[in-house]
Amino acid sequence: MGDFLLNINGAEHHLKASGDESLLSVLRNRLQLTGTKYGCGEGQCGACTVLIDGVATRSCQATLASTKGTRITTIEGMERNGVLSPVQQAFLDAGAFQCAYCTSGMILSAIALLKEHPHPTDEQIVESMDGNICRCGVYPRIVAAIKRASQLSMKGGADHAHG
Ligand code: FES
Ligand code: FES
Numbered sequence: 001m002g003d004f005l006l007n008i009n010g011a012e013h014h015l016k017a018s019g020d021e022s023l024l025s026v027l028r029n030r031l032q033l034t035g036t037k038y039g040c041g042e043g044q045c046g047a048c049t050v051l052i053d054g055v056a057t058r059s060c061q062a063t064l065a066s067t068k069g070t071r072i073t074t075i076e077g078m079e080r081n082g083v084l085s086p087v088q089q090a091f092l093d094a095g096a097f098q099c100a101y102c103t104s105g106m107i108l109s110a111i112a113l114l115k116e117h118p119h120p121t122d123e124q125i126v127e128s129m130d131g132n133i134c135r136c137g138v139y140p141r142i143v144a145a146i147k148r149a150s151q152l153s154m155k156g157g158a159d160h161a162h163g
Contacts, residue, residue, distance in 0.1 A: 004064055008033070009077025019065030023057075024048045026064050027074060035075035035104045039133070046132030049105035050074050056112035075104035078111075087111050090149035091142075098136035106132050110146045119150050 006013045008031070015030055024041075027033040027050070036059055039047030043061040050059045051073040078085040084092070087110050097103045106129070113120060113128040120128070125146050134142065 002065075004068070006064075006067060006072060007070070008072045009074060010071075017064055019063060021064045022060050023050070023052075023062040023064060023067055023072070024059040027059060033074050033076050037101055037104060039101070039105075044131075044133070045102075046105040046109060047102055049108045049132065051108055051112060054112065054115060056109045073108070075107060078107065085111070086152035087114065087146075087149040090145045090152055094141050094145035094148055096138055096141040096145035098138055102132060102134045102136075106134070106142055110142075110149060113146065114150055114153060118153065120146065122147075 001016055002019050004015055004017060004019070006015070006026070008027075013031060015026070017026060017030065024036060024038060027036050028038065036050055037047040038060065039045035041060050043058045046058065048059040049056050051057065052062065052067060052070050054071075054073075078088055085107075087107050091097065091103060091107060096106070109129055109132050113125065117124050117128075122143055125143050129142065129146075
């Protein structure tokens with residue numbers, strides 16, 4: 001057990017836990033930030049993706065100890081004052097989900113992609129999102145949503161990310 005101070009979505013959280021505990025477990029089971037989903041638990045599906053210092057990271061594979069001194073962003077940190085981030089809005093507009101279990105991981109991965117490539121090609125989107133699995137298979141709408149998000153961001157919306 002150790003004492004940890006986490007910066008999540010711009011807020012500080014103190015907690016006592018084992019440094020070996022996964023960040024996903026801490027988010028969901030200790031902080032009730034359940035927008036981040038448990039899929040495979042093995043780094044293979046992307047459902048648990050969060051941003052750590054702006055980098056899309058599988059939270060099931062990140063230990064609590066490894067997050068020391070970082071800034072973590074989860075899906076709960078995307079909306080500001082009732083306004084969705086451009087990527088969230090684009091996913092809604094494009095209807096880029098069915099059951100939505102994969103959606104928060106998709107959105108966080110898309111934000112990291114758009115930071116690196118503000119106007120990605122279809123090929124860049126497919127390549128970058130390859131590690132995020134959607135069991136409902138709405139991939140074409142996810143690609144459309146990311147392209148739409150790139151247009152919305154161009155119109156002046158920030159991505160609202162804290163990391
Ligand atoms: S739950 Fe982390 S990658 Fe699947
Ligand atoms: S919308 Fe159901 S898993 Fe992607």
